[in-house]
Amino acid sequence: MRITLVRNDPQDPATTRRYDYELPDVGLSSISSALQLLSRTKDSTIGYYLSCRRGMCACCVVRANGAICTACVTPVVDGMVIEPIRQDIQVCDTVVDLSMAKDHQFAFEDEAP
Amino acid sequence: MAGSIPRVDVVVIGSGAAGLVAAQEAAAHGCSVLVLSKGQIGRSGATATITGDISVDGATIHDLGLSRKSGDSQDRFYEDTLKGGGYLNDRRLAQAMVSNVGSEVSSLMAAGLKVVGIGHAPGHRFPRGVLVSGMQMLQLLSKKASAAGVKYRDEFYVTDILRENGCAVGVSGYDMRSGVRRTIAAGAVIIAAGGGGMVHPFRTVPEELVGDGYALALQAGAALIDMEMIQFLPCCLVNPPLWRGIQFPWIIGPQSGTRAWLLNKYGERFMARYDAERMEMSTRDIVSRACVREVQEGRGGPGGGVFMSWAHLPQDILDFLPQWYGKPLLRGNWHWEGFDFKDLVARIKQGYAVEVAPAAHFMMGGVHIDERCETALHGLFACGEVAGGVHGANRLSGNACTQFLVQGRVAGRAAAEVAKAEPVVGPQTLRDLAAPEPKKSGSNADAYVLLEKAQSIANAGLNVVRSSDDLNAARDAIRSVVEEAQNSCANLVFDSSYNRRVIDTLEARSAAMTVEAMVLSAIERQESRGAHYRDDFPEPDDRYLRHGIITMQRGVLNYSTMAING
Ligand SMILES: Cc1cc2nc3c(=O)[nH]c(=O)nc-3n(C[C@H](O)[C@H](O)[C@H](O)COP(=O)(O)OP(=O)(O)OC[C@H]3O[C@@H](n4cnc5c(N)ncnc54)[C@H](O)[C@@H]3O)c2cc1C
Ligand code: FES
Numbered sequence: 001m002r003i004t005l006v007r008n009d010p011q012d013p014a015t016t017r018r019y020d021y022e023l024p025d026v027g028l029s030s031i032s033s034a035l036q037l038l039s040r041t042k043d044s045t046i047g048y049y050l051s052c053r054r055g056m057c058a059c060c061v062v063r064a065n066g067a068i069c070t071a072c073v074t075p076v077v078d079g080m081v082i083e084p085i086r087q088d089i090q091v092c093d094t095v096v097d098l099s100m101a102k103d104h105q106f107a108f109e110d111e112a113p
Numbered sequence: 114m115a116g117s118i119p120r121v122d123v124v125v126i127g128s129g130a131a132g133l134v135a136a137q138e139a140a141a142h143g144c145s146v147l148v149l150s151k152g153q154i155g156r157s158g159a160t161a162t163i164t165g166d167i168s169v170d171g172a173t174i175h176d177l178g179l180s181r182k183s184g185d186s187q188d189r190f191y192e193d194t195l196k197g198g199g200y201l202n203d204r205r206l207a208q209a210m211v212s213n214v215g216s217e218v219s220s221l222m223a224a225g226l227k228v229v230g231i232g233h234a235p236g237h238r239f240p241r242g243v244l245v246s247g248m249q250m251l252q253l254l255s256k257k258a259s260a261a262g263v264k265y266r267d268e269f270y271v272t273d274i275l276r277e278n279g280c281a282v283g284v285s286g287y288d289m290r291s292g293v294r295r296t297i298a299a300g301a302v303i304i305a306a307g308g309g310g311m312v313h314p315f316r317t318v319p320e321e322l323v324g325d326g327y328a329l330a331l332q333a334g335a336a337l338i339d340m341e342m343i344q345f346l347p348c349c350l351v352n353p354p355l356w357r358g359i360q361f362p363w364i365i366g367p368q369s370g371t372r373a374w375l376l377n378k379y380g381e382r383f384m385a386r387y388d389a390e391r392m393e394m395s396t397r398d399i400v401s402r403a404c405v406r407e408v409q410e411g412r413g414g415p416g417g418g419v420f421m422s423w424a425h426l427p428q429d430i431l432d433f434l435p436q437w438y439g440k441p442l443l444r445g446n447w448h449w450e451g452f453d454f455k456d457l458v459a460r461i462k463q464g465y466a467v468e469v470a471p472a473a474h475f476m477m478g479g480v481h482i483d484e485r486c487e488t489a490l491h492g493l494f495a496c497g498e499v500a501g502g503v504h505g506a507n508r509l510s511g512n513a514c515t516q517f518l519v520q521g522r523v524a525g526r527a528a529a530e531v532a533k534a535e536p537v538v539g540p541q542t543l544r545d546l547a548a549p550e551p552k553k554s555g556s557n558a559d560a561y562v563l564l565e566k567a568q569s570i571a572n573a574g575l576n577v578v579r580s581s582d583d584l585n586a587a588r589d590a591i592r593s594v595v596e597e598a599q600n601s602c603a604n605l606v607f608d609s610s611y612n613r614r615v616i617d618t619l620e621a622r623s624a625a626m627t628v629e630a631m632v633l634s635a636i637e638r639q640e641s642r643g644a645h646y647r648d649d650f651p652e653p654d655d656r657y658l659r660h661g662i663i664t665m666q667r668g669v670l671n672y673s674t675m676a677i678n679g
Contacts, residue, residue: 028353055451100155
């Protein structure tokens, strides 16, 4: 199976690029499992969010073939294109900021406010 | 380049319900509070997965205006909690839990918590399950905490608790978003990092719960209690990978009362051998044990489970289930949680069986705390699932919510008192305490393999049915994994944000340390009690009706026992 991941260029995080990856066939499996496998076997800096694995926390949300879905409960299919849902709340690759405390973040001294 | 070390009164590790309640309470007592969470706030931890119950005694449920009088009382709730826990519960913690949950639920309801019904779960003599959504609880609790002035840092992996002169004085960790290592000084630290079900390869729990809280506590010099006690949820899906560990068959089967059959590979209805009277409707631990025993004795299915079948029932009987199970929880189109099980139910109705197995679900053991939720290290507190003792050898349904609401409050208040009373530790002292900058060398390419090793050792030694041979083999095997993981951690390079190699390495260490503590505790408990079932000692033995305590000295675990607090 082949999937395409739209992610930041690790060398130049301001640019996004399309990366094609080959995946082994493991049976009906989620987009999250595919991202996890890629980060483990191909490039450990691929950013993905995974917690409940049952569609409850909604934080693994991605755009897959143009449609917004929770990655952990959506089957990955051959030829799928996976991207972040929105650039304005993107944290890293497919990870977006859905924190319930977005407006109450602690800032370290050396960070721009 | 990192600036000077910031200082807050209270640091809370974890943003599940326990952490948020604790944070809000400490802030309400005038403390500056920082919540550090490995996941995103309100969207991580087991709390997010709850569509279930908070246990409250019937009299209080009646006072809350949620049901008619039932003849229940706090005393009866307390008795059932102890009975369910095989009388291994810390009495003070159990008493506090049953007595104080009412006011917590009341204030959540005042904030807008929707109660969808009152459930009656096994082990409770009365209906005590206040049915709620975990995600809504997280919304309400984070809102309250924010309003009280709490600050947060999402996706911050706490790796160390800093100590000085026998006191907790701060934490350090990996800021996953920036990729930087950070240290924060604090007057008190609360561990609310949740359980560690991820130490098992087959589990219901969220991905990040690898046992960090136990590893943090051990390394800081705190003790763990009754670590062998881990609860399994029977009859979770084995395959396909998309559905692995999801308890849907159990929900539409015995849990809700449809008379599904459990079959082994010969098609035998094997429950007849384990509980001829109740069969599949037996208690969770007996069903789990029976399923595992069938597999161990070579009568399991290809995926390491057994089969659940509805083939003996009329094809349409399942269609009525959503009508009486509770609409908000199970919808008529077979959407359940985030999954679409329409096709699976169609197959079931055609007469196909599904393969199921028990999955690791909840840790009764955990960080040893006193009635103020304080650990052996002054200024270090623990609350919620990470804290052990209150459930004894087994937890009743709904009692985890009861635990985190009550303990969160207690820990937040006690931490605030300590933080306000203690002299401030200077940043200079802390800089010396912070772990040395990691060496820029070493490859950790196989970090997740180490985590998988720890999981497979837990699977072999710490399953539903245990034996001294399996446990001894697990003890021998886990040591090298702990050492390897510790070496990998010492050589970590914190060079980029979201580096899974860093995360996997840290997680492997936590999981391995947790498994080692669990194995050691399980070896020493030479009896069967609650969730801990030993093939070689199949009966309870009251000589072992004591807590097992694990501490760590110079990297080596020690086991001792302690009388039950009464
Ligand atoms: C599927 C499922 C259903 C359940 N249903 C029920 C039910 O109906 N009723 C009931 O009573 N119980 C239920 N439980 C159990 C209950 O959900 C948990 O025991 C409870 O939510 C634990 O809450 P907590 O706040 O202690 O921890 P959690 O909610 O697990 O939160 C832990 C937090 O700590 C963070 N964290 C972990 N490690 C670190 C670290 N190193 N650094 C920083 N942060 C860290 C995590 O990201 C998370 O934010 C269920 C459990 C599961 C898995
Ligand atoms: S990981 Fe929680 S919804 Fe996907």
